[in-house]
Amino acid sequence: MGGCTEGWYNRCMKKTRLLLADDHAVVRAGIRNALNELANLEVVGEVEDGPGLFPALEKLRPDCLLIDVAMPSFDPLAAIRQIRAGYPDMKVLVISAYDDDVYVQGLLGAGVHGYHLKDQPLSDLKLAVQRVLAGEKWVSSRLVSKLVSFSEPAAAGPTLTTRQLDILRLLQQGMDNQTIARRMGLSVKTVENHLTRLYRQLGVQSRLEAVNYANQHPHILAIPGQTAAQKPAPPELPVARQVSILLVDDNVRYRRQLRRMVGKVCPQAMIYEAENIDSAMHAVQHVPPKLALVDVVLGEEDGIRCTRRIKAVSPASRVVLISAYPDREFHRSGLEAGAVAFLDKKDLDAAVLRQVIDDLAI
Amino acid sequence: MGGCTEGWYNRCMKKTRLLLADDHAVVRAGIRNALNELANLEVVGEVEDGPGLFPALEKLRPDCLLIDVAMPSFDPLAAIRQIRAGYPDMKVLVISAYDDDVYVQGLLGAGVHGYHLKDQPLSDLKLAVQRVLAGEKWVSSRLVSKLVSFSEPAAAGPTLTTRQLDILRLLQQGMDNQTIARRMGLSVKTVENHLTRLYRQLGVQSRLEAVNYANQHPHILAIPGQTAAQKPAPPELPVARQVSILLVDDNVRYRRQLRRMVGKVCPQAMIYEAENIDSAMHAVQHVPPKLALVDVVLGEEDGIRCTRRIKAVSPASRVVLISAYPDREFHRSGLEAGAVAFLDKKDLDAAVLRQVIDDLAI
DNA sequence: CCGCAATAGGGGGAAATCCCCTAATTTTCG
DNA sequence: CGAAAATTAGGGGATTTCCCCCTATTGCGG
Numbered sequence: 001m002g003g004c005t006e007g008w009y010n011r012c013m014k015k016t017r018l019l020l021a022d023d024h025a026v027v028r029a030g031i032r033n034a035l036n037e038l039a040n041l042e043v044v045g046e047v048e049d050g051p052g053l054f055p056a057l058e059k060l061r062p063d064c065l066l067i068d069v070a071m072p073s074f075d076p077l078a079a080i081r082q083i084r085a086g087y088p089d090m091k092v093l094v095i096s097a098y099d100d101d102v103y104v105q106g107l108l109g110a111g112v113h114g115y116h117l118k119d120q121p122l123s124d125l126k127l128a129v130q131r132v133l134a135g136e137k138w139v140s141s142r143l144v145s146k147l148v149s150f151s152e153p154a155a156a157g158p159t160l161t162t163r164q165l166d167i168l169r170l171l172q173q174g175m176d177n178q179t180i181a182r183r184m185g186l187s188v189k190t191v192e193n194h195l196t197r198l199y200r201q202l203g204v205q206s207r208l209e210a211v212n213y214a215n216q217h218p219h220i221l222a223i224p225g226q227t228a229a230q231k232p233a234p235p236e237l238p239v240a241r242q243v244s245i246l247l248v249d250d251n252v253r254y255r256r257q258l259r260r261m262v263g264k265v266c267p268q269a270m271i272y273e274a275e276n277i278d279s280a281m282h283a284v285q286h287v288p289p290k291l292a293l294v295d296v297v298l299g300e301e302d303g304i305r306c307t308r309r310i311k312a313v314s315p316a317s318r319v320v321l322i323s324a325y326p327d328r329e330f331h332r333s334g335l336e337a338g339a340v341a342f343l344d345k346k347d348l349d350a351a352v353l354r355q356v357i358d359d360l361a362i
Numbered sequence: 363m364g365g366c367t368e369g370w371y372n373r374c375m376k377k378t379r380l381l382l383a384d385d386h387a388v389v390r391a392g393i394r395n396a397l398n399e400l401a402n403l404e405v406v407g408e409v410e411d412g413p414g415l416f417p418a419l420e421k422l423r424p425d426c427l428l429i430d431v432a433m434p435s436f437d438p439l440a441a442i443r444q445i446r447a448g449y450p451d452m453k454v455l456v457i458s459a460y461d462d463d464v465y466v467q468g469l470l471g472a473g474v475h476g477y478h479l480k481d482q483p484l485s486d487l488k489l490a491v492q493r494v495l496a497g498e499k500w501v502s503s504r505l506v507s508k509l510v511s512f513s514e515p516a517a518a519g520p521t522l523t524t525r526q527l528d529i530l531r532l533l534q535q536g537m538d539n540q541t542i543a544r545r546m547g548l549s550v551k552t553v554e555n556h557l558t559r560l561y562r563q564l565g566v567q568s569r570l571e572a573v574n575y576a577n578q579h580p581h582i583l584a585i586p587g588q589t590a591a592q593k594p595a596p597p598e599l600p601v602a603r604q605v606s607i608l609l610v611d612d613n614v615r616y617r618r619q620l621r622r623m624v625g626k627v628c629p630q631a632m633i634y635e636a637e638n639i640d641s642a643m644h645a646v647q648h649v650p651p652k653l654a655l656v657d658v659v660l661g662e663e664d665g666i667r668c669t670r671r672i673k674a675v676s677p678a679s680r681v682v683l684i685s686a687y688p689d690r691e692f693h694r695s696g697l698e699a700g701a702v703a704f705l706d707k708k709d710l711d712a713a714v715l716r717q718v719i720d721d722l723a724i
Numbered sequence: 725c726c727g728c729a730a731t732a733g734g735g736g737g738a739a740a741t742c743c744c745c746t747a748a749t750t751t752t753c754g
Numbered sequence: 755c756g757a758a759a760a761t762t763a764g765g766g767g768a769t770t771t772c773c774c775c776c777t778a779t780t781g782c783g784g
Contacts, residue, residue: 192743196742538771568771568772
């Protein structure tokens with residue numbers, strides 16, 4: 001657990017320990033053979049089915065897992081999540097014959113560090129292992145083109161204004177223009193106008209299509225911390241450095257205040273908002289956030305329950321509870337529910353927020 | 363693996379082997395002590411954290427796992443799914459301090475056999491263990507009341523007609539009345555009428571609310587196999603024996619034919635339909651089906667990809683591929699993607715279908 | 725065979741939605 | 755500060771939706 005994790009196989013002059021998991025002995029042999037050519041790397045074990053994996057992991061404690069997730073008695077996504085939860089420092093490189101973009105997307109979302117296609121040359125596999133061990137992500141070249149079509153519209157999608165987003169969120173909950181106007185303290189005409197422009201930007205014709213669009217492209221519900229004034233850092237991966245942050249608070253005013261503060265502190269963040277548990281979970285299911293700032297008091301509901309649900313769906317998300325009236329018992333149960341911290345609303349200024357966000361990098 | 367599973371601890375005269383997992387030594391001691399009073403049961407091991415669990419499972423191969431899922435380095439839902447995939451015959455009884463209904467619902471959905479609240483008496487725990495080993499499901503009494511509020515409206519929800527369901531499905535995809543009318547070969551007026559009645563039955567005012575309702579109560583999208591002519595088997599759990607079946611086919615006519623056949627063969631089934639991968643996945647995410655009958659040809663898409671996605675989201679679902687033009691290569695890749703069978707459309711009659719559905723019980 | 729429910733179609737009116745326009749005010753940013 | 759963008763508000767009109775009313779036709783079960 002302690003000590004050197006990144007690049008330690010160099011510094012410590014000890015070989016990187018790799019575990020190989022695939023149900024075909026032939027494939028294992030081929031891979032083992034190819035990897036033998038790599039110095040500083042040792043294949044310390046082989047696994048041929050699901051149940052055998054975890055004991056091997058626990059016994060060998062490898063630095064890297066090379067795994068074909070299509071094994072018998074094995075649930076790929078659940079296993080990867082479980083592996084990442086239990087061995088956060090270990091690198092996971094998936095080898096597979098499937099090139100389905102959504103499938104790969106799912107595995108990457110579950111936390112794998114690389115995805116190598118079996119039909120690619122073994123030299124690529126060696127490269128993949130090295131890259132992954134160096135802390136990079138690796139995806140076989142043939143998949144990259146498919147995957148960029150996912151991340152590209154995320155960056156290139158239409159940019160909505162704050163008001164349009166507020167209204168779109170209410171639309172998602174099924175409100176009509178009158179209700180939205182009352183809720184936001186506006187005239188119906190204003191709402192109509194916002195909607196008209198919203199439709200135009202989304203390329204839709206009706207409120208129903210708009211909600212559908214929002215559900216299929218959840219990223220448009222995000223507010224970029226800074227409205228992208230700077231140039232978007234040309235060479236790097238477009239989505240890689242992106243951090244998504246979810247704000248859950250039933251108070252519109254405070255949410256706005258929080259949103260601005262987060263935008264200042266972390267301009268590259270994608271900020272999502274929710275005012276109740278349902279819409280929060282809706283957001284979490286579509287875009288698992290790196291960080292969730294959750295108010296303990298959510299009208300009739302409470303942030304503790306919200307925390308537990310977020311952690312159930314997206315264990316990788318860090319949840320920070322916020323309260324105006326710190327309570328010892330709430331504090332305890334909040335942490336037990338999976339929150340990493342419990343902050344007093346009064347203490348939450350830019351400095352503290354920066355601290356919280358910097359902690360994400362760990 | 364083979365042989366006696368149900369009630370074998372009686373017949374075989376061997377003690378049931380139970381593994382205990384909890385991060386608090388005190389709790390483990392208390393439970394172990396309580397369970398010692400049970401004859402025919404032996405606590406063969408204890409685990410105190412996530413990484414230690416799987417090696418213990420693999421080494422001890424217990425018949426029952428008693429586990430507090432709030433352990434360090436542990437992702438509850440993923441772990442449970444993984445455990446169920448790797449050790450399908452083992453009973454899993456969760457002990458927890460949380461009484462959040464949704465949380466429990468999630469764990470039950472992941473396949474646990476029982477959920478015992480820590481604040482309940484230890485005598486209840488002993489009972490729970492026995493019931494679970496006997497093949498029943500167990501939920502602490504305090505939770506039952508919360509959970510029935512989930513399953514009750516599922517049974518008591520408004521019953522929609524076939525036409526209303528067809529239209530509702532198209533509504534979900536964002537179509538307006540004209541488009542729906544064209545798609546279904548009806549006049550706009552007819553669509554309006556169906557919608558008016560649909561709204562009345564759902565208790566909503568607009569198409570948007572209707573779609574929202576459908577997303578929040580996915581069960582109303584199901585067609586009961588038989589329109590519940592028989593009495594609903596009074597004493598039993600209302601949803602327990604219920605089987606959900608998803609039909610994925612882009613051909614409306616064939617889908618209808620298939621729906622009727624399934625209704626005949628399996629009157630207690632809840633039948634869901636989808637005409638493309640997106641709506642199929644939408645359904646799967648809301649209601650993981652026991653069985654999915656998927657056409658290999660889905661317009662531009664293909665059933666292989668659909669199979670893989672279904673298995674990724676809901677590994678417990680059995681997928682059966684159906685094709686009008688059986689192809690050796692399709693057959694192979696279909697099974698590789700996780701389908702349990704590959705049927706020729708011509709061979710698919712009531713008898714074969716019954717066979718497929720009976721296989722679910724295994 | 726009769727009844728009942730589902731299906732299909734239509735008339736008409738009140739309301740909501742959608743879309744074009746202008747214009748005042750505020751916010752934001754260079 | 756000044757320009758640009760966002761926000762708010764309204765007029766007016768075309769269209770759609772929603773919700774009553776009504777009438778056939780079809781299919782299915784007692």
